[in-house]
Amino acid sequence: MANNFFGITDIGKQRDNNEDTFIAQKTDDDNFIIACVIDGVGGYAGGEVAADIARECIVEQLSYIAGDIIPLLVNTVALANQRIYEKKQGNRQLENMACVLTLAVIDIPNNQFYYAHVGDTRLYLLRDNSLIKISKDHSFVGFLEDSGRLTEEAAMDHPKRNEISKALGFNPHISKEPNFVETGSSPFLPGDILLVCSDGLTDLVDKNQMTKILTSSGSIQDKGEKLIQAANSKGGKDNVTVVLVNNDKKPRQHSATRPATVANIPDEIIDPLAQPKLPDGPATIPVKQRSSRGTMVVLFILLALALAGFLWQFWLNYQLKQTPVKVAVKPVKVKNAGEIKLQDTINKLKGNTLIISEADYKQPIVLSDTLRIEQDSLYIKAKGNIIFKRDSAYNGPGISLTSNCKYIVLDSVAFDGFRVAIATRNDALVLKHVVFSNCVSPVQTAYIFPDKKYISGRLFGGMFKIDTLSKPTK
Template sequence: MADQFFGITDTGKQRQNNEDAFIAQQQVNSKFVIACVIDGVGGYSGGEVAAALARESILKRLEKPSGEIIPMLVDCFSLANEKILAEKQSVKQHDSMACVATLAIADMERNQFYYAHVGDTRLYLVRDQSLVKISHDQSFVGFLEDSGRLTEDAAMKHPKRNEINKALGFETQLSKNSDYIETGQSPFLPGDMILLCSDGLTDMINKNKILSIITGSGSIKEKCRGLIDAANEAGGKDNVTVVLVQNNKIPARHNATMPEANVNKPELTTTLTTNENQEVLHTKETPVSQTTGNKTLVIVLSLFTLLFLGTTIWQYLNKTQPAQPIAKPTIIIAKVKNDQEIKLQQSVDQLKGHILVLSDSVFRSPIILTQAIRVNADSIVIKAKGNIVFKSDTSNSGIAFSFLPTCKSIVLDSISFSGFKTAIVACNNVLKLKNVRFFNCGVPVQYGHLITSQKFISVTLLPVSFRADSLPIQSK
């Protein structure tokens, strides 16, 4: 796993000690990479001790991994919380110490990563030259920023920026509070990177600067050092810690295959109708005997006789019975796709990368759909620029978007659906909706799971969290 992960921490320009800690290592005899950033809270020595205790507890729990990954990550935080609470009770000087942490496990073989998070350290996903914030800051200012009520620049300068609501060492019954720890998982595709960092980085430099360093040239190690240097050049007011993990597999490229010409394929038929074909058939058969020919003649004459008698009887019956009305055949007219939905389906099928931007200068809104738009990409972000509304055709009350199970990650941003029986159908996908609205849709989202038949299944289906607001979330 050379050049797949690296971590580094720095005291910064204005602090005397470093209360941060990190983990960046491969699990023994495994294809997992453990990445963690811990930021201590509580004074000169307390925060440093809390971060060290948390790091020690996490590594000890992951020495012998067992059970499902996300519950194991939660267990790491619970054990760390217990250690810190015990230290606070035994040492008076440390009674106000705590720490915040973000822990991730990258499964390189299955192209997935899993995470647990408490506080205001951060987890980002880097994909297709974009930086996506995965974790949520558990602070009042973080809530304002995540909900779009504060811009990134305003949040960085807010006087209460570092006041947190949650941390390891705050809660005595952490294992009983299922909402305290933020957890999740996401596809980790070839070419992706995840960044874990303390607020000493994100308080100093913005997302654009971070992205430019990460996506620039150089090794993982050089990029980590570049982030540290940039934070220090901007002032270095706090300890700075970063961990980068990269899935350095080669991204798969699917090239379109041209159909082969029909002349190169053998034509399989069961009936030969032309005279030429009949001649070829006879040349391949063995000669027939005279006796067989006489029998064939007798059979043919008998058939003509029966046909003549049947015709006579049918004509007689038609003269004696009233004519029955002829039933009109049912004509089924296939609905023809309009130009807009043809263009949209082609845009989805021919998308290079993962981000599809729908501009109302290109797609006239509403986009009328007569059939479902089928999406088979590995991951996709569909984002509207302007007002984009998908509306059901009068003859189509079915589905707007159908995401196949092969589509692992889906993000729909700032689009609307109107008049569909089922707006979105997804199965075994990671689905994220941002500023999506539904008008008169019977079922806005239909989500399912594929489960192997006749097997013993063990699974925990986590509750889905919805956030509704009268105003859209502003993009950062």
Template sequence: MAENYFGQTDTGRVRSNNEDTFIARKIMRDKLVLASVIDGVGGYNGGEVAAQIAHDVFVERLSNPQTNIIESMIEAFKQASRNIADKKAEDKELESMACVATMAIADVENNRFYYAHVGDTRLYLLRDQSLVKISKDHSFVGFLEDSGRLTEDAAMNHPKRNEINKALGFSNMIETDDSFVETGESPFLPGDLLLLCSDGLTDLVDKEGILSILTLNVSLQEKARELITAANNNGGRDNVTVVLVQNDKQRNQPQAVAPVTNQVKRAEEDDEQKERSHHQHTDQPKTKPEPQMRKSGNSGLTVILGLLCLLFLGTTVWLFMKGQSVNKAALPVADSARLRNDNEVKLQDAIDAFKGDTLVLADTAFKQPVILSDTLHIDQDTLYIKAKGNFVLQRDTSYKGPAVVLGKDTKIIGLENIKFKDFDVAINLGNTDLTLCNVQFNNCKLPVQNNLMLGADKNITTRIPAVKPQADTAKPKTPAKPNGSR
């Protein structure tokens, strides 16, 4: 049986050494898959050394994690950063070295993956022919691209595309800043594919090109080779590394049941009728004919009594209908349906029309607060909504419904920098992976209502993780920008 993971690295067409390395292996007695792409920073020798230090720490610390998976990943990143710093202190020739890294641990059995990330290596998720960028680039150009200020093409050709502001071994900010290592977890459904890669791929092959290769009906090995070949064919300016991990479990397919045609039904009914007729003629004993009832001489009295009954019944029905008409006339006429205000219509239209991954909403583009008299619907498969400024969604005093409803087909939704005010239910979702970042719920009775949908009349085996939201008590510290570029 072929493995459900594969990794490959290539020097490229320009450089003579390879500062990239990767991990693609099973851990925890083959229950999990550990995948990582590590890209060295700092010159001819330094980058390779830093990347190898991180590689060795990751393998050692995560082969059998003893605590929470994400906590173990963070600790591995911290240890790698410390070891790189120690090596730099020993050898002054390596004082500029560091590395960036993206890591994922896939739990195929439980349909879940976890990730940790620092720098501009990347993590993508392919699901249902749609490629979603999971990690955020820790660079100025990456920020501009993720926020929609730069197109992908402009970012790929930006002169500062290789300048990063986070790396392992640059500073000790990783020890004090909880947001230094980007982490998360998400569903990993049957058929899903994770791609971890260095910027040697994404600087030269756009998202559409990557998607076209990942959706080929070939093995993981061939997909990895095709990605590297595409980068080299576009110039191969940098080392190129890719790691692929797939949830290779079979998707549950509903069994089709052929409909019974009318002709078959009629034939079956005819057969049943013939069978009953046969039994009636052959099996049942003959009975004596029933004697006919004698005609009564009181037929006139019977007719009179029947007419009186009909008259009484008609009078009763007439009185009842008259009472109903009076009651209906007394009922108030319902008010016409409330119309949405222009502000919320504009917001709903912006959500519906957006086709990318990250929708940026500026408070200056909408009158604040946005008063909702009806539900905002989000139906995209994957969407990250990031608000700028003081963006408030507030309930209209006569509205009783939820602020936001996530559609039944949504899979991964993120909300950032949004305030919900005065709602009975702020967010209503079902079987959706929801990420909240710096979101406030002011006077909301139920901030998030999760309508978990499970199959009926089936044995369910799953894990429903406990949610432990962390309140943002202070703004995260901004790490010092490292010297040099990659």
């Protein structure tokens, strides 16, 4: 276990099962810390199942993190929601299951954290002995508390405290609902502590007591265990889960500098508006008169050059009129109905999830031109056997991601016969179960950097792996 993050969950004093789960771990490349608390909803079995599905999805999707992080978190939460919804469609016993969660990704080297939130789990930031609530409760009582209409004490005792307005698993199309997932980012400075917790803690332990525990001496693990004990000492009415992350880098100390001394002011103060003193001599200075003959010579030369330029241009125009101009006729690309339909669907898509079914497209989808993706984030999922095949007369990329793209997922598609199957920029592309057949360059990546700036970093060349569990698409 690392010294700067810790997670713990407890069943509490009145429940028979624990519907909470959590994530407190580093990504596979050790560049980020994932801190997440998930609270299941929907009965004895359903809540646990929903929470476990969400946890598995988050760990899978965030094993490596690159590019724009906020769209990545939103897509991860949307995918978890979709998996929970699909799971309960086939099981009546789970039809009421759902979950709420707060997910934070912490970039310690760059002193920054990012978060995504749905429901009434919470995210707090401790800085300079002051505990700040970052997330907002998606409930009516939470709205009243956040807006100042209810005090913290009154909200904790409110009979409708746990009636939430948002959760994962009830609506399969949350990606089409703007602002369904609350997101944000903030500096995470040396000495700061992030607290992610379930309502089993905040329903019983107020902000003052949490602050005392977090500012007390002891390790991050000690503080997490004390928070659990505080909730259980007040009845432990619900499952209690806590994840803590500490930016344990030493704060920078800036040495004080003495103010610069004021330079001695000379006895004679110079007035900037005063006229300069002239040297002693006669009252008037003779001015040398210029000869006008040189000016006339210069004007004559300029007129001669202008006349010569005019005659030269006239002769060139005459020559161009006498020479026939050959216009090269560029062959017109004739696109097939399938690629026209798919490009039009991508261009007009309102959400960020596109399902491609083989029932809607003739297979294979032959490309005679590049499919362009310009969205900030997009999840393309194939249902059935979806193959993109290069037209014999076409030599360009199959799919091209523009510089606007930050997070594009291609899931369960195949490419056949392309010189470049996918052309992407920076780290926008994520592949899941994608097959490349007879492609010279499956993926071609261009990294875009600002002009004339010093660049540091590394390429994420190890992010892709061979998936031995999936069967190649024929």
